[in-house]
Amino acid sequence: MIYRSRDIDTGDQEDFLELFHSQRVSLIYLNELGEAALLALGIATIKLEIEEQDTAISSVRELINRIQQAVNLQLPQQQLLELIETILVYKFPKMSRKEIEAMFSLNELKQTRVYQEAKEEGEQKAKLEAVPKLLALALTVEQIDSAGIGFGHCTNPRSRTAKAIAAIKAYSV
Secondary structure (H helix, E strand, O other): OEEOOHHHOOOOOHHHHHHHHOOOOOOEEHHHOOOHHHOOHHHHHHHHHHOOHHHHHHHHHHHHHHHHHOOOOOOOHHHHHHHHHHHHHHHOOOOOHHHHHHHHOHHHHOOOHHHHHHHHHHHHHHHHHHHHHHHHOOOOHHHHHHOOOOOOOOOOHHHHHHHHHHHHHHHHO
């Protein structure tokens, strides 16, 4: 369970005693985690929630630099950036999303190859997840392919259709 600080913790753990005793659940107080620069990126990102507006700006810039330099992220870069962006939207309610992106150069990060590849992978996955629904609507594989489901990398229509069929079979398994 994550709390901003101990003073918010009601101490009511009766319903969860078994989980606490088995150590499957523990209590985390964000204000006691220490300096964000020493924390894992995901935890440092969550810790932004308790940052004051004036310190949040420098913390976000540091986090963005760390994310850009990180090689083996446990969370995809895109998810971390979206989480940072969401926290900032709530932290600066009078600013638009575009103003926040401009202030923290999040737009530049979204142009990186890693971010773009992750975005494309997500879009491809969403398209593949739509295939069974389209088949349920009695669309043919050719109609699904021509609807732009993402098999247009091949110039040969037969190859595109073959890739679509292979993807459908793989997704159906």
